[in-house]
Amino acid sequence: LWKICFKQYDHRLLMNMHSKEQEIISMMRVSNTRDKGFTLLMETYKERIYWHIRRLVVSHEDTEDILQETFINVYRYAGSFNGKSRLYTWLYRIATNECIRWSKKDKRRGISSPVIDGNHSQEPAEHDMESRDSILYKFQKCILLLPEKQRIVFNLRYYDELSYEDISEITGTSVNSLKTNYHYACEKIKEMLRNQ
């Protein structure tokens, strides 16, 4: 009975989410209500997208820039959103692509970034962390040492709790490949934690 109730609740939540997404999209497609729709969109997803970006680029300043770029792209191209995928997967996809673009740009400038190569120099700085949370610090350090793809998959699966189907839409990778990536990422993190 508990399972049925939970499923019903989950289904209702999903329907509500769908209707909210539809409302946002329809508002953003009309020029008179675009700003209102955009505000509603940001209020709904800004924190989720912020943390997704922050986990990939670490620095708050860079995260803010990428977050703004992501939502500006949504504002510009809301009319071209075909509705085949969910709105939040589209947002995650744009944000992930912006992170990759940002890290490539930094790489061209000679700054290595955690998104691309998991360089040690870009691991979270002490001043940017809460010193009391040394366990969390260690855990983040291990995640940042993962290869780019495994790090993205791990973050989306572990922190954002997205389904493999959703992650597949975001990254454009097959579900089986994502499962393998996630498994390897977990194994590597465990090994790194053991060695610390």
Add this chain to the structure above:
Amino acid sequence: MIMEHKNEFEAFGKQMPYKVPEGFFDTVTQKTLKLAHKRKIQSVKRRLNFSLAAAASIIVAIVGGWLIFGETPEDQHTAISYSMEEIDWPEVSENPAESVIMDSLPPNHAESQPKQETLPTEITATDNPEDLDLLLKLLTDEELKILAEGLLMDIYVDDLNNEEI
């Protein structure tokens, strides 16, 4: 397998060790909206500038093309005839041999040459063939030639007059 991994990392939870500046999430929406508007205006301006530049280039290309290639054959003919009139053509002798000699002479040669005798304005007609022979002997080759040309012209004019009649 996934549940297993989740349990393994349970100790770490979902919390992040990063700090977010206070009030960041309260202001970021309006900041982003302002930036989006700014970008939109910039984009419109850029598009407008591009359109203006494209239009100006097309106009310049059309005007340039018209100036270079746009003249009609009549215009070209008129232009050539005008230019022909404007050119101060040097007097060239009809005799090719003489022309070559004239060309090879120094520029001041003509001035140093004694002036040719002018043609008698009126040649008295005579019925006596001996007198005519004598007169022809007295004339230089040049004078004779001019006389011949004059006679030919008279005939031509007469012929034309006859045709008209």
